[in-house]
Amino acid sequence: MADDTDALLAALWADYVAITPLAARVHALLRARGETVHNDHVALRSFGAPGADVAALAAPFERHGWRPRDRYVFADKHLVARYWDHPDPTRPKVFISELVLADLPARARGLVDELLAQLPTDFAARLDLPWAGRPWHLDHGHYLELLEVSEYAAWVAAFGFRVNHFTVDVGRLRTVPSLAAMNTLLQDAGFALNTAGGVIKGSAAALLEQSSTLAEEVEVDFDDGTFLVPSCYYEFARRYPTPTGELFGGFVPASADRLFESTDVAR
Ligand code: NI
Numbered sequence: 001m002a003d004d005t006d007a008l009l010a011a012l013w014a015d016y017v018a019i020t021p022l023a024a025r026v027h028a029l030l031r032a033r034g035e036t037v038h039n040d041h042v043a044l045r046s047f048g049a050p051g052a053d054v055a056a057l058a059a060p061f062e063r064h065g066w067r068p069r070d071r072y073v074f075a076d077k078h079l080v081a082r083y084w085d086h087p088d089p090t091r092p093k094v095f096i097s098e099l100v101l102a103d104l105p106a107r108a109r110g111l112v113d114e115l116l117a118q119l120p121t122d123f124a125a126r127l128d129l130p131w132a133g134r135p136w137h138l139d140h141g142h143y144l145e146l147l148e149v150s151e152y153a154a155w156v157a158a159f160g161f162r163v164n165h166f167t168v169d170v171g172r173l174r175t176v177p178s179l180a181a182m183n184t185l186l187q188d189a190g191f192a193l194n195t196a197g198g199v200i201k202g203s204a205a206a207l208l209e210q211s212s213t214l215a216e217e218v219e220v221d222f223d224d225g226t227f228l229v230p231s232c233y234y235e236f237a238r239r240y241p242t243p244t245g246e247l248f249g250g251f252v253p254a255s256a257d258r259l260f261e262s263t264d265v266a267r
Pocket of ligand 1: 041043095165167235259
């Protein structure tokens with residue numbers, strides 16, 4: 001089962017790096033300092049509809065031992081989320097969010113329903129659902145329409161079922177003493193960071209600090225051509241101990257709310 005879990009994480013990583021070349025550059029930067037990178041969590045996005053939602057994406061992880069933990073609500077982005085942890089603390093947590101479709105305006109809801117209607121039978125039962133990719137046709141005009149309503153909806157429409165970001169556990173790096181130092185290292189190497197709400201989201205007092213790169217643009221095939229779309233970003237997290245001495249294991253909604261903006265289209 002352990003090897004199986006390694007294989008699952010390796011598949012997720014391979015799928016992510018394929019559309020997020022900057023993640024490989026971040027790893028190279030850290031390896032050059034003699035570091036081994038450990039991931040704090042991996043995050044996925046979905047539509048809140050049966051077979052395409054948090055529960056469907058969570059199933060393959062639960063089969064590999066991940067356990068459901070806290071739920072979160074992001075009211076102004078119309079998202080709900082939950083995270084899972086693993087009995088083996090060296091495994092990354094899994095953070096999965098879904099868009100509340102009932103909150104979308106009728107036109108956008110209709111566009112998402114058109115995508116969901118294309119889901120193959122039994123698609124949700126695939127063991128590789130978290131890296132199954134985009135199972136629907138989409139034209140660029142509809143992508144742009146969704147983008148006007150919800151950056152999140154447009155991202156899921158364009159990329160389908162795959163990792164949105166991995167997150168370096170900065171607390172396990174030996175040569176990088178703080179998240180601020182990590183950010184300086186990244187900026188000196190030319191990486192653009194998400195500054196929404198400040199470069200560092202959260203605080204030691206909140207027990208979790210996070211920062212992220214901006215998503216880079218990749219070419220995505222639509223029915224009517226190939227267009228540049230912001231893909232995925234790399235995130236960085238530093239956790240602090242709770243009063244009982246254990247590292248805080250949860251998430252801070254106000255921080256996550258701004259991190260979602262790392263895939264926004266530059267306007
Ligand atoms: Ni994250």
